[in-house]
Amino acid sequence: xxxxxxxxxxxxxxxxxxxxxxxxxxxxxxxxxxxxxxxxxxxxxxxxxxxxxxxxxxxxxxxxxxxxxxxxxxxxxxxxxxxxxxxxxxxxxxxxxxxxxxxxxxxxxxxxxxxxxxxxxxxxxxxxxxxxxxxxxxxxxxxxxxxxxxxxxxxxxxxxxxxxxxxxxxxxxxxxxxxxxxxxxxxxxxxxxxxxxxxxxxxxxxxxxxxxxxxxxxxxxxxxxxxxxxxxxxxxxxxxxxxxxxxxxxxxxxxxxxxxxxxxxxxxxxxxxxxxxxx
Amino acid sequence: xxxxxxxxxxxxxxxxxxxxxxxxxxxxxxxxxxxxxxxxxxxxxxxxxxxxxxxxxxxxxxxxxxxxxxxxxxxxxxxxxxxxxxxxxxxxxxxxxxxxxxxxxxxxxxxxxxxxxxxxxxxxxxxxxxxxxxxxxxxxxxxxxxxxxxxxxxxxxxxxxxxxxxxxxxxxxxxxxxxxxxxxxxxxxxxxxxxxxxxxxxxxxxxxxxxxxxxxxxxxxxxxxxxxxxxxxxxxxxxxxxxxxxxxxxxxxxxxxxxxxxxxxxxxxxxxxxxxxxxxxxxxxxxxxxxxxxxxxxxxxxxxxxxxxxxxxxxxxxxxxxxxxxxxxxxxxxxxxxxxxxxxxxxxxxxxxxxxxxxxxxxxxxxxxxxxxxxxxxxxxxxxxxxxxxxxxxxxxxxxxxxxxxxxxxxxxxxxxxxxxxxxxxxxxxxxxxxxx
Numbered sequence: 001x002x003x004x005x006x007x008x009x010x011x012x013x014x015x016x017x018x019x020x021x022x023x024x025x026x027x028x029x030x031x032x033x034x035x036x037x038x039x040x041x042x043x044x045x046x047x048x049x050x051x052x053x054x055x056x057x058x059x060x061x062x063x064x065x066x067x068x069x070x071x072x073x074x075x076x077x078x079x080x081x082x083x084x085x086x087x088x089x090x091x092x093x094x095x096x097x098x099x100x101x102x103x104x105x106x107x108x109x110x111x112x113x114x115x116x117x118x119x120x121x122x123x124x125x126x127x128x129x130x131x132x133x134x135x136x137x138x139x140x141x142x143x144x145x146x147x148x149x150x151x152x153x154x155x156x157x158x159x160x161x162x163x164x165x166x167x168x169x170x171x172x173x174x175x176x177x178x179x180x181x182x183x184x185x186x187x188x189x190x191x192x193x194x195x196x197x198x199x200x201x202x203x204x205x206x207x208x209x210x211x212x213x214x215x216x217x218x219x220x221x222x223x224x225x226x227x228x229x230x231x232x233x234x235x236x237x238x239x240x241x242x243x244x245x246x247x248x249x250x251x252x253x254x255x256x257x258x259x260x261x262x263x264x265x266x267x268x269x270x271x272x273x274x275x276x277x278x279x
Numbered sequence: 280x281x282x283x284x285x286x287x288x289x290x291x292x293x294x295x296x297x298x299x300x301x302x303x304x305x306x307x308x309x310x311x312x313x314x315x316x317x318x319x320x321x322x323x324x325x326x327x328x329x330x331x332x333x334x335x336x337x338x339x340x341x342x343x344x345x346x347x348x349x350x351x352x353x354x355x356x357x358x359x360x361x362x363x364x365x366x367x368x369x370x371x372x373x374x375x376x377x378x379x380x381x382x383x384x385x386x387x388x389x390x391x392x393x394x395x396x397x398x399x400x401x402x403x404x405x406x407x408x409x410x411x412x413x414x415x416x417x418x419x420x421x422x423x424x425x426x427x428x429x430x431x432x433x434x435x436x437x438x439x440x441x442x443x444x445x446x447x448x449x450x451x452x453x454x455x456x457x458x459x460x461x462x463x464x465x466x467x468x469x470x471x472x473x474x475x476x477x478x479x480x481x482x483x484x485x486x487x488x489x490x491x492x493x494x495x496x497x498x499x500x501x502x503x504x505x506x507x508x509x510x511x512x513x514x515x516x517x518x519x520x521x522x523x524x525x526x527x528x529x530x531x532x533x534x535x536x537x538x539x540x541x542x543x544x545x546x547x548x549x550x551x552x553x554x555x556x557x558x559x560x561x562x563x564x565x566x567x568x569x570x571x572x573x574x575x576x577x578x579x580x581x582x583x584x585x586x587x588x589x590x591x592x593x594x595x596x597x598x599x600x601x602x603x604x605x606x607x608x609x610x611x612x613x614x615x616x617x618x619x620x621x622x623x624x625x626x627x628x629x630x631x632x633x634x635x636x637x638x639x640x641x642x643x644x645x646x647x648x649x650x651x652x653x654x655x656x657x658x659x660x661x662x663x664x665x666x667x668x669x670x671x672x673x674x675x676x677x678x679x680x681x682x683x684x685x686x687x688x689x690x691x692x693x694x695x696x697x698x699x700x701x702x703x704x705x706x707x708x709x710x711x712x713x714x715x716x
Contacts, residue, residue: 083605085529112608122599124618134617135607185603192607 031056031196031226032077037091039072039081046072048250049091054243056195056226059218061237061258063230064247065273070230073247074198077228078114079107095196112139114196115189120205121181123173123188128165131173131184132156135192151191158224159187160217179210183217190221197221199229203236215240234274238262246270339695343688349477349490350440352404352466353429354381356411360423368415368422373408374400377428385465402459402466406430406491431479432472434489434682436463440474443681454681480689485655485666485674489682492675494690500570500658500665501639501697507574507661508581508638513631515578516585523586524593525615544583551580552647560648567649571661576648577638584637588630592623625712632705636698642669668694 030053039047047069054060054077062070072081079100081087092099100110112135123131132152133142142148152169156162161183165176173184182202189197199218203211218227218240231237237244238258245255246269254261254270265271356377363371378400382389389395407430414428415421431437435454438444444453446460455463466472483493527533555576559565565572596619604614645651650670658665666674668690675687 078606080602080605083601108608108610110608111606116602116606118599118602118606120599122597122603124600124603125622134604134609138609138613138617188603189607 029056030054031095033092033094033097034073034076035092035094037073037076037089037093039069039076039090040088041084042086046250047076050252052245052252052255054226054228057222057224058243059222059227059229059241060243060245061229061231061241062245062247063232063234063237063273064253066232068247069250070245070247071200073252074200074228074230077196077198078111078116080111080116082107112192113194114198115192115194117182117185117189117197117199117202119201121178121185123176123181123184125172125174127170128156128173128176128184129169132187132191135188139192141193155187155191156184158190158221159183160213160220161187177210179206179213182206182210182214186214186217186221194225196226196228199227201230201232204232211236234262246273248273339688339691341688342685343690343692345441345443346480346685346689347477348441348474349479350432350437350472350474351429352407352432352472353427354384354407354471355425356380356407356428357425358411358415358422363415363422365419365422368412368419371412373411374403374405377407377411378403381466381471385462385469387462398456398459399462402433402436402455402463404430404432404490405488431490434680436472437490438682439463440467440472443685477689480686480693484657485653485671487653487655489678489680489686492683492686494668494671494693496654496657497666497668497671497690498693500654501667503570503658503661503665504573504577504667505635505639507571508577509631509635511575511578512581512585512634512638516582516631517589517627519582520586520589520593521615521620524590525619526611540583540586544587547643548580548641549643549647551576552644554579555644555648566662566664568652568654568664569662570658570665570667572648573645573650573665573667574661576644577641580641580644581634581638584634585631588634589623589627592626592630593619595626596622625709628708628712629705632701632708636701636705639701640669640694640698642673645670646673668697 032052032054034050034052034054037047037050038045050069050073062074064070075081076089076093077095077100079089081089089101091101093101095110095114098105124134126134129152132155133148136142136148136151142151153162153166156165161180164180165184173181176184182205186197186202203214206214215236218229221227222242229237229240241258243255244258244261246253246261246265246267248269254265254267256266261270262274265274354377357380359376362376375396378396379389381403382396382399387395387399407428410428410430411426414426432440435444436459439455439460440463444455446457450457463472479491480493481498482495483491484496486492523533523537555572559572559575560567565575600618600622601614604618605611609617645667650665650667651674652664652666653674654664654666672687672690672694675683675690678684
């Protein structure tokens with residue numbers, strides 16, 4: 001397919017290997033730079049112009065009441081909004097300096113670089129192995145069975161799931177518990193070798209113990225990936241993120257270091273929200 | 280709020296409590312009654328449906344089961360060189376020769392006008408003569424020898440043996456005379472006539488003689504036609520549904536197409552027959568009464584159903600699966616063909632098989648394209664003239680011989696068995712491949 005011949009956004013195949021130093025961005029260079037991002041569903045505006053920089057190798061949490069647009073914005077970052085026919089996105093979002101809404105950018109390659117984890121665990125109704133191997137397979141990342149085995153193993157290890165499933169890789173992924181399924185989905189995203197992982201309320205369907213495991217995992221993954229997480233739980237945002245962005249009614253009200261947001265919010269609305277006065 | 284207001288509120292609450300109870304209790308009675316009434320209606324409706332299904336099956340089986348048993352006559356035939364000219368074996372009167380031989384064996388004397396042998400011939404099989412000729416044609420050396428031949432007995436004789444024609448009926452009102460009945464009893468006692476499972480029904484093609492008429496031609500015709508239907512309707516229908524559901528933009532045009540597809544599913548089938556006649560036979564010049572044209576017409580008829588079934592099973596695949604695939608960089612096509620389609624497959628197969636079963640039983644459009652014709656042979660290809668099961672039923676039903684009527688019911692049973700098998704296949708496939716998540 002022509003999609004994979006494009007060198008500009010070739011997927012990163014360096015799974016488990018140290019990254020090329022020239023590729024690593026310094027902590028101060030933002031991974032995403034969004035300017036005046038507006039989203040409309042039909043005629044209805046959902047986002048009114050978002051400006052935000054998202055740093056690499058850190059966790060950024062989006063918080064805000066339901067319907068505030070945080071998930072909509074998250075879905076802009078890997079162009080998942082393309083799949084909604086009525087959605088229209090305006091403004092620029094730069095990923096490593098390149099506009100990802102540019103017509104030359106193929107969403108397929110973009111989504112290989114920017115993986116996504118959804119609210120409800122959604123493993124394919126296939127085996128655990130097939131679930132993880134699917135991404136590398138369609139992108140042609142493994143040339144041999146051994147290489148694929150290696151990718152599957154290292155991805156499952158990175159998702160802290162290997163110890164639990166190594167003896168039943170060829171059983172149905174849908175037979176795992178909810179928390180395991182969510183980690184399987186994370187492993188599936190990691191297997192493609194993304195640079196960014198977007199998580200849309202990844203723990204909202206999980207019990208506290210499974211949630212704790214995922215949060216632990218997020219903290220580990222931060223060493224290697226740029227992570228953006230949408231969450232309803234302010235405690236979770238406080239626990240896992242370094243940067244927090246507060247959305248309200250389609251606006252980005254405030255963004256800053258998580259500590260500052262929770263201890264010293266500048267905006268009255270942020271303060272009201274984090275103290276539980278609305279939302 | 281003032282104190283007085285508060286106390287009055289408390290009062291009303293105290294009063295309201297027992298009142299609420301009685302009110303609810305009152306309503307409860309009528310609510311339970313309504314529930315019981317609804318259950319009764321439900322049971323009544325189901326009973327009526329089951330009753331009529333039972334009556335239908337009872338009638339068909341009652342009328343048709345006799346056709347699965349038939350009587351054959353087995354006799355030694357002396358290929359008499361005095362009556363068969365070796366140079367012209369086709370010219371001999373085999374029926375007369377065989378009748379006279381059987382009569383001699385049974386001790387029935389011929390009268391001077393030959394009317395006795397004429398009557399006797401009626402209770403034997405017209406097929407015996409053909410069999411003798413065929414044997415001789417295959418091997419001319421058999422001339423002057425004795426061969427044993429078995430053949431289905433004449434339809435009226437068969438009905439008599441089965442007890443469908445009895446002596447209670449006035450002789451003038453039945454096709455078998457008292458004298459013939461005596462001869463038939465004698466044949467049976469002598470052991471020349473035996474009853475057995477009616478294999479002719481499945482190994483013979485249609486015939487003007489009910490005892491020789493079978494369904495093989497119609498079964499083959501139906502199979503060929505259904506093959507054409509499946510080959511056309513499944514790929515086109517599933518492809519169209521996939522495109523409309525997964526790829527087509529949702530705009531006025533696709534909405535219009537969707538409405539039209541839904542309407543096409545409700546178009547009377549005979550209209551498709553008219554279309555087939557006008558387009559495929561008159562305009563494109565395809566051979567009439569062929570499984571090809573029948574299959575094409577039925578494919579057109581089955582298409583909307585296949586499309587609707589496919590779309591609804593595609594829609595039943597949770598969107599999270601599509602998102603999962605797209606989220607790791609699968610293209611739209613990959614997401615659909617790797618994940619959505621396999622998950623929708625059981626539903627698609629079920630819908631498709633049921634629409635094919637529907638097509639198998641369709642008669643009206645086939646009448647329009649000239650499939651209602653007497654076809655005594657097997658169809659050689661999809662372009663040769665053929666009969667199909669439902670039309671065969673229609674033709675036999677219109678026949679005047681009584682023996683055809685039990686065969687009509689038998690043909691209905693055969694058709695129903697095919698339908699049940701197809702529906703069973705649909706259920707089994709669904710059970711086998713259904714995946715839960």
